[in-house]
Amino acid sequence: MKKIVAAGIGAGALIALGGLAPANAAEDAAMLSVLHGVPGLTVDVYVNDELTLDDFEPGDLAGPLELPAGTYSVAITASDAADASEPAIGPVDLPLEAGGNYTAAAHLDAEGNPTATLFTNDVSEIAAGEGRLTVRHVAAAPAVDVLAGGEAVISGLENPDEQTLDLPAGTVEASVAAAGTTDPVLGPAPVDVAEGTLTIVYAWGSLDDDTLELAVQTVTGMHSSPDGVPAGAAGLVATNAPEQQFGMWALVGVGILAAIALTAAATRAVAASKAER
Known part of the structure; x- marks a missing residue:
């Protein structure tokens, strides 16, 4: 398979x-x-x-x-x-x-x-200069607070709830702590809130089993003048792993098609040159 x-x-x-x-x-x-x-x-x-x-x-x-x-x-x-x-x-x-x-x-x-x-996923229009941050609690853990700069920006988030904020574009140092506390159980980790982009952060895994992780998904195309339905790009960030970009299959496919087109063009050019001789 x-x-x-x-x-x-x-x-x-x-x-x-x-x-x-x-x-x-x-x-x-x-x-x-x-x-x-x-x-x-x-x-x-x-x-x-x-x-x-x-x-x-x-x-x-x-x-x-x-x-x-x-x-x-x-x-x-x-x-x-x-x-x-x-x-x-x-x-x-x-x-x-x-x-x-x-x-x-x-x-x-x-x-x-x-x-x-x-x-x-909330893919409605985002104001110029802003990005959208959604946090989703999908971990085996009690309610949590999401901290930015050491202060709670989302409080009492329970599994499987979510909360969404529109923020000025930039990098947020985010961490997750038990509700009412500031001692992180996840993070801090940098989260890029890009302009016109929905950034979704998932807290997943198990607190008791010490398998908590953060995952980050992005959906692009919600600028003030969007060009149709946002398709999005999926990405994953783990707290102990480098960022991985997904959707590369599309770029690879485009590259293969381009290579095929160039090869075909070169073949036709060689054949034409021989014919002229």
Whole structure:
């Protein structure tokens, strides 16, 4: 089976997902990313009973994927499962509206049980000079405060809630602490809040098992004069790992097409030169 991880979703995965149009699909598309936030569990992801993501590992972030609007049934199984008949999570229905931008997160609830949550990403217009920061609590942990510069900017955030702020563009030194305290259990870590960009920070993992991590996803294109539905770029930042950029498959694809075009042009030029002789 082909392994599909966040570092490079192949065209085959996109084609497979694109072919999973539900019965009530509309012509307009929805954008969907998938976050694996269950520590210690490598999984397979089935969409409408079709294997879509194989050997999906903790911390992986796949997408964004363009899908016809409609409702999709998603089941998450152990990586060695033969099919989706005995899921570890789900099956859950994900209703995707035309023009919507979503992230489906497989994660732990506050008590440490595997679950899944569909989040709607706020891709509405952002004022000039500002970026949008969304913080999502998807960890097995009590309510938390999000600190910037040592002070709480988000208080009492519980699993699986989120909170969104529009901020001046810049870098925020963010950390996560138990609600009412300032001693970080995650971070501090620099979070780039870029102009016209939605930056989503996920706290995932387990506090008791000492597996808490931060993940960062970005969705671009919400400037004051957006040019259509933001597709977004998915990224992941771990507190103890360098930043990884996802969506490079698109750049690689463009490079391959360009190389093919140049080769074809050169071949035609050589053939024409020989003919003239």
